[in-house]
Amino acid sequence: MAATPETVRKLSALGAKLVVESGAGKGAGISDDDFQAAGAAIASADAAAGAQIVLGVQGPDPALLGGAAPGAWIVAGLDPFGQRARVDAYAAVGLEALAMEFMPRITRAQSMDILSSQANLSGYKAVLVAANLYGRAFPMMMTAAGTVSAAKAFIMGVGVAGLQAIATARRLGAQVSATDVRSATKEQIQSLGAKPIFVENVAGIEGEGAGGYATEMSSEYQKAQAELVSSHIAKQDIVITTALIPGRAAPRLISDAQIATMRPGSVIYDLAVAQGGNVEGSVADQVVERHGVKIVGYANTPALLPADASALFSRNLFNFLSAFWDKEQGRPVLDEEIGNAIRLTQGGQVVHERLKG
């Protein structure tokens, strides 16, 4: 959901007129009436006719956008690398496509950062799903019938999703450890009361890295990491992987052989499955079992929390539009820093650096 009644109301207050696709709010528990009450008109899917800005979660089918004003904005998570054809189609019909996932990681853009807001929910949900699939309880319980020992959870990749996964697993009483390639995350892991597991003898990425993102690691590092993980993973009951490298395939962190060393009944949740997966054998949108270990691979984990995911996503879009809203023109006007970072197409051309190269 790219808009909720709340953001509809706020956008209207800015002076915008809104049209919402009929039935759009169903998954998140919002009815068409709610939207109308908030001031939006309801229309069928091809109602983009004449729209100056089209908001979406993912990029809408270019075919549906025929009626949009020339130069109109498409604001959504466009998956530019995965859906290159669609981007080209937007360019072809003269639309200006703005990829929200390219929002730069600068302070003032934090409130528009859909990656952060959705990754946060993914981290929480991944742990819940894993806990639900796991045949034992997470917390330690010393009871008259004997002791249930605490589940051991291991979080690989400590970005936004990983941190929230750590926090959630700790809340549920698991013994949590975590690893990453960026050295700054060590302290962050400890700041949530979990135990960092780090490659010691080979240098990782010092500090926060460029824009807070990781890069691909040296093969030496990869080898050291694999060894470390091998020895650690055999003792884990729950593993959540979140490692991503922007613009590339997700790094492979867990091999089938390593999975075989785990206790049957353990659960692995691969949050990177849509980018190729961190785990050997993980399949998008399926729970597969390998050596008695369940491997979960939902491609769109935030969608499992539809209400919050919509609320935060739509708030991101609203924050974006309102931050650049120009009262006189009655529409938003981008500045250079952010405009260049997220604009994929303009004037019939693909204009983004990373897509042209």
Place this chain on the structure above:
Amino acid sequence: MAATPETVRKLSALGAKLVVESGAGKGAGISDDDFQAAGAAIASADAAAGAQIVLGVQGPDPALLGGAAPGAWIVAGLDPFGQRARVDAYAAVGLEALAMEFMPRITRAQSMDILSSQANLSGYKAVLVAANLYGRAFPMMMTAAGTVSAAKAFIMGVGVAGLQAIATARRLGAQVSATDVRSATKEQIQSLGAKPIFVENVAGIEGEGAGGYATEMSSEYQKAQAELVSSHIAKQDIVITTALIPGRAAPRLISDAQIATMRPGSVIYDLAVAQGGNVEGSVADQVVERHGVKIVGYANTPALLPADASALFSRNLFNFLSAFWDKEQGRPVLDEEIGNAIRLTQGGQVVHERLKG
């Protein structure tokens, strides 16, 4: 699972010979090999031939027990009220049926109490399942994209399951309130950091009640309770009901009208569904939706945590057998207090007080 490799080993140490049904451990992630390694023989389902003690989770089909020694024990959760016919059948073939759920709530029997050990797991799992079905996150999160407020969870019936549900919901960051008819639970609720919601002007059950169990309440109390719940429940996102009255149908705590006042997307988990349900419209082993509210009604919630449920259940049985084990006779011998409490049939007769009346 009424036995795990661990308890098999311990029972063998006492001098018992054990036979395990082939494939019995599958659900809990235990293979036949594991059992064999622990010292048990593996046989097909009708292998009770000659057994002196038959352990089970639920009462086995009397047809399978043809070969058991006369006067042999059936030790399991027998559901005597629900499965009366089966009990009679045990009596008919001359078996001695021992219902573990009738274990008295006395201190020394705590380690044999299957109701406690399983209820504990139910409470934990109910919250997890509800959290998973809920479209939002439980904990409060103040983020750049806006604030996710904490889910409000309400636990009705604060026995063993209710307390664990409170603890688990609090762990996940929900705002938790709870109610019961027994006044002693007020302090117990607070001891877990949650908020007690109690009927104030009509007397409930003072203290711990007989044996720690509740009885049916006066209609005056029920009315007061319904009012209180009505005003409270409309603000709740998650409701877990656990109220039971031993030997009777579960009290009806939530009506359909009350459900209608709840926010769409809320989740109710009825842990009493097998005993008739606390919630109007809950259906055993189904998730039904009423007024946009999901009502979960798994009849056997502990089975959703097969590994721990088996471990604790089998430990209960082991504690029971070993507490009464008589070395000389090479078999357990019951004392009067506990024997009379749990023995349903003996010498071809149904002998239990509560079944005879």
Place this chain on the structure above:
Amino acid sequence: MDFISILSIFVLACFVGYYVVWSVTPALHTPLMAVTNAISSVIIVGALVASAAAGSPLAKVLGLGAVVLASVNIFGGFAVTQRMLAMYKKKEKK
């Protein structure tokens, strides 16, 4: 008054001074200094003796000068302390 008595008094007073201040709240450091300053103007006793005595006019003048200085201190010190302490008055609830 023999020297030993005086010395005893001196030594004991040092102990008292040590203990009295040992547990003072840091926020009271400045008022405390102002008060001790005022108190140390007890030197005015000597100044009075000098000013009161006949005999040496020089001593008298010196004494009177000392009286003025010490008085500034006494009045100023106590008054300023009072002002500072008034700041801590507001919350009497405890």
Place this chain on the structure above:
Amino acid sequence: MDFISILSIFVLACFVGYYVVWSVTPALHTPLMAVTNAISSVIIVGALVASAAAGSPLAKVLGLGAVVLASVNIFGGFAVTQRMLAMYKKKEKK
């Protein structure tokens, strides 16, 4: 030694006594009592004066008696304190 000096010394010593003990750990109450007991046997000084003086044999006998009693206290008091304190010795790690 005039009375005022003695009085001053007395008063100041009272203050010191007050402060010294104010913050004592409860676990040290008994040793503290034993030590103060030993110390208060300083009355032996009076006893010695009485025993040393010629003149009154009665005073001498009384004095010697007092010396014996005070000595019991002095030696007993310090020794017993030492024993008690030895209990707290074991952990020197801090």
Place this chain on the structure above:
Amino acid sequence: MEHASSPWVGLAYLVAGVLFIMALRGLSSPGTSRAGNRYGMIGMTIAVATTLVTHSIASLPEIAVAIAIGGGIGFIIARRIQMTAMPQLVAAFHSLVGLAAVLVGLAAYANPEAFGILDAQGLIEPQSRVEMGLGIAIGAITFSGSIIAFLKLAGKMSGAAILLPGRHVINLGTLLAILGLVGWFTQDQSAWVIATITALSFVIGFLLIIPIGGADMPVVVSMLNSYSGWAAAAMGFTLHNTAMIITGALVGSSGAILSYIMCKAMNRSFLSVIAGGFGAEAAAGGGAAKEQRPWKRGSAEDAAFLMKEAENVIIIPGYGMAVSQAQHVLREMGDVLKANGVNVKYAIHPVAGRMPGHMNVLLAEANVPYDEVFELEDIQGDFAQADVAFVIGANDVVNPAAKTDKSSPIYGMPVFDVDKAKTIFFVKRSMGGVGYSGVDNDVFYMDQTMMLLADAKKMVEEIVKALQH
């Protein structure tokens, strides 16, 4: 006296006085206590040596013998005495100081010249007469009072408060009579006056302490301690001796303060205790349980002190910890102890609390590391090595009746062997409160148990505060 001697003598006495101050100072914290004791010894040596040097040493042999006898006795008693008999020993020692003060006073009366207190007429100076009279009176009160305290503490006399009828009138009358006689003494230095003062004082000391119950005896002993100081100070005035004045005042005031502190720690009214014979109902002991079995009350400071000095501390939490939500501050206590090098473990009973895993939830919430949390079988053996078992809000799970008493409702439940620990601290709100099973607990009344009666959270907060001193 002094008038005849060099300033060095005065200085020596001053130094002795200062050393005594430093002795008490040292004794106020464990780290410096041994040094404090040593200062005391040095001070005493200086005082004695100075006196001997400045007085005719004709009588040296007798004096030496007297010191040897007294010192020998004192030393042997100190070596032999059992640690548990400390309180009565201290009381007994006090009685000696009191008696010594009386003897010195009488000696001064018998030989005023030696003390340099004769005036021009060859009479004792009036001021000295007052000092002498007060010194003897206080000494005598100290003596007889300490004897009673000794008898009560040693169990040779009923610890119960003995309340004579009309005691208020008697006591007040006697005290006034003593003061009156001291006044009279300034006019008439006949022997009968001083003799009557002495006799009456012995009696009043006895009367004042008799009505005080055994539980308050420690306070009384400290108060008598204070009296012995005042007696020494009075003699010091007579002798114009700095060491005696300083020491007397020091002991007098510190003793008084100490009794006050002790009263506060025990929640007793200071006035009603010292007024003893005057205070009325105050005498009902705080140390006797409703069951009339004796038990000991501890303070947060006691717990802090003993745990800080311990090697191994085992914490046994129960339902009461949960009720008072003490888990966070308990963890903090553990942290402070660990920082002090103490080995801290948590012992979790399978049925502690009111739900399976109750303690685990709360300890996890408070971030107690899982590896410090032990289940029953794993920690049962550790109690024998534990210096302190800290039972907080648990009750049934440490009740030995479960092992021994077949008729008990909890018979057959495994329980922690807390009684094997050197010291047990038991935190609960009152002696009346019981656990889930509603039965009394023998652990309360064990020798090594100290009851910490308060809300668990408050008590642990106090302990943490005390630990950080």
Place this chain on the structure above:
Amino acid sequence: MEHASSPWVGLAYLVAGVLFIMALRGLSSPGTSRAGNRYGMIGMTIAVATTLVTHSIASLPEIAVAIAIGGGIGFIIARRIQMTAMPQLVAAFHSLVGLAAVLVGLAAYANPEAFGILDAQGLIEPQSRVEMGLGIAIGAITFSGSIIAFLKLAGKMSGAAILLPGRHVINLGTLLAILGLVGWFTQDQSAWVIATITALSFVIGFLLIIPIGGADMPVVVSMLNSYSGWAAAAMGFTLHNTAMIITGALVGSSGAILSYIMCKAMNRSFLSVIAGGFGAEAAAGGGAAKEQRPWKRGSAEDAAFLMKEAENVIIIPGYGMAVSQAQHVLREMGDVLKANGVNVKYAIHPVAGRMPGHMNVLLAEANVPYDEVFELEDIQGDFAQADVAFVIGANDVVNPAAKTDKSSPIYGMPVFDVDKAKTIFFVKRSMGGVGYSGVDNDVFYMDQTMMLLADAKKMVEEIVKALQH
């Protein structure tokens, strides 16, 4: 002097001394401080009145005028002065005491008879000469030292440490010369000796304080305070006056201890500060940031004191709180404050910490009630009413550069208006450390900000300890 007068005079001076003790005692805690000040006034009145009564009151008019002039000036200054100018005022006052001591000493030299210090030969008693010499010297040092301190504190002289070459030699030489002259003075009471002592002492006071940096001035003032006490005590010895001796010793020792305490609180070496001219590099101020902008360091006690007295406290946690895992003890601090009637709120910035909801997880873990936790929009308005903003481990989220400095990497982020609070406490480990965005923060250098530099958990533990005193 006294020899001529009745014992009542001595008693009056003793009473004055005791009142001064009680004055200082009162000043050691806020509750009793006003009473303490009053004791001081009464004591001073008694001392002055006694002196006037016992001396020939021929000169009363002059004296009255002198007191009136001095008193008037003092009173007016005290009324008019700005609260922020307190430290320099106290320093200025000290200089007056020092000068008064010098004048009294010189007067005693000029008219020894009036002071009763003539011996049989009509010369000044040697002991008194030493006392007089020391009194004058200390007084002079106090005077010139305080003048420098005043100038530095008032900003009329560079606060920087001024290090003369060879100052060690010069200082030591001068001090030795003064001591030598005092010795010489016992043999030769010529005017030149006393004059030289006075002059040299003025110089050395100046030399000793000049090399001490502005940040250490409070310690210096307290030390000078102590000196003024010693000067008064020295005069007291000369006059055999109990009030002066007690007071002098009291002020002297308490001043010294106070400086010591202040040094400890500031983490400075006591020796290097008082040795001033001797201590070498110590002079590099702890109060000057690496950026050379001035900032104030606070102590846990300051924070405890001000928060206890506050109505509204807003706590702003950030990543540093998470790193040091201070959430539990922070909640405890909040509890103690609430128990003291303080209104406590937590302000959570949307991006505080390193993940969305970072602070929420930790505060929930520590059982901070949800209704005390506020998001930015809801609490922004409350800062204007807040007495204290307690920033713990946050940095970027309170940085005003986000509002004003377009070039800042955090420009455009909404931040808390902590600068609207009356007092800001800022907990972080060092002045060097920066937040995520790596930029400096103007809040550090604001007038109402006190930096609490320590690990967040340790600092809050200290504060809790201080709160419970």
